[in-house]
Amino acid sequence: MEKLDFCPLCGEKGIQEVDDYAGIFKCLDCGYIFDNPRPSPKEIEEFYSKPSQYDLWVLEESARKRMWNRRLKKILSISKGGSLLDIGAGTGEFLNLAKGNFLKVLGTEVSESAIKTAKEKYEIKLTRLRAEEIQEIAEKFDAISLFHVLEHVHYPRDVIKICFMLLKKGGVLVIAVPNDVNSLKFLVKRFLRKFGIRKYGEGKMQFPKVVLDGSIREIHLSHFTTKTLTKVLEKEGFKVTDSSLDPYYAAKGLKLFAKDLYFMFHYVINLLFGVNFYDSIWVAARKE
Numbered sequence: 547m548e549k550l551d552f553c554p555l556c557g558e559k560g561i562q563e564v565d566d567y568a569g570i571f572k573c574l575d576c577g578y579i580f581d582n583p584r585p586s587p588k589e590i591e592e593f594y595s596k597p598s599q600y601d602l603w604v605l606e607e608s609a610r611k612r613m614w615n616r617r618l619k620k621i622l623s624i625s626k627g628g629s630l631l632d633i634g635a636g637t638g639e640f641l642n643l644a645k646g647n648f649l650k651v652l653g654t655e656v657s658e659s660a661i662k663t664a665k666e667k668y669e670i671k672l673t674r675l676r677a678e679e680i681q682e683i684a685e686k687f688d689a690i691s692l693f694h695v696l697e698h699v700h701y702p703r704d705v706i707k708i709c710f711m712l713l714k715k716g717g718v719l720v721i722a723v724p725n726d727v728n729s730l731k732f733l734v735k736r737f738l739r740k741f742g743i744r745k746y747g748e749g750k751m752q753f754p755k756v757v758l759d760g761s762i763r764e765i766h767l768s769h770f771t772t773k774t775l776t777k778v779l780e781k782e783g784f785k786v787t788d789s790s791l792d793p794y795y796a797a798k799g800l801k802l803f804a805k806d807l808y809f810m811f812h813y814v815i816n817l818l819f820g821v822n823f824y825d826s827i828w829v830a831a832r833k834e
């Protein structure tokens with residue numbers, strides 16, 4: 547584990563602990579919220595390379611296909627097609643769906659087990675690179691997707707900077723991240739905690755404590771808001787064209803119906819009042 551004395555998003559030294567249980571800090575300059583201390587890049591890579599890490603993805607494939615279709619539709623509404631780079635492609639499900647709508651698709655992934663699954667299941671060859679290493683790709687793209695990747699990387703701004711370099715003029719970057727800070731789910735947990743109800747954990751922010759013992763499914767180093775994400779994109783030269791809800795759910799039957807209703811409720815709230823209390827954030831930005 548490594549300890550930081552600066553903000554990994556803007557580089558400023560003014561940071562303050564806001565949750566001593568989970569080790570959550572906030573930058574007093576840009577408002578970015580992050581885990582501190584945090585696992586090293588090597589520890590993260592080893593965590594996600596376990597063969598069992600993506601087992602649930604494979605089991606949920608048919609349910610997740612609907613989710614990928616929704617995301618693809620949103621991308622195609624703002625992109626002319628052409629070439630697509632999917633960073634953190636997982637087992638290749640999205641690229642397998644997208645390849646019929648783009649002249650060329652390319653994906654990167656850090657997990658060896660996920661790369662193996664993509665090749666065996668979809669005949670998709672993923673390049674083994676961490677998100678921070680994608681500058682090694684010697685070509686430019688019309689669209690780049692970062693679906694629930696930025697919360698796992700150590701220096702998100704560096705990744706955004708590289709994405710700007712890899713995009714053609716007029717190209718689009720689409721980002722989806724969890725809405726840990728402002729989602730209704732986490733707001734309710736924090737509200738209940740004030741009354742002594744600590745069912746969900748001991749920390750003030752109610753975020754899970756990062757451990758490497760296998761007791762948690764994912765490691766999130768960052769906790770973004772639409773505001774902090776928009777701010778860093780604009781600083782790196784992007785024009786943000788959309789900030790809304792990421793349709794990040796997969797289910798079947800009655801569970802799907804319930805999740806659809808939950809999503810539509812938040813969609814209407816976002817449309818009417820411009821606020822996002824949903825579980826995840828969607829931001830699209832263009833390189834002009």
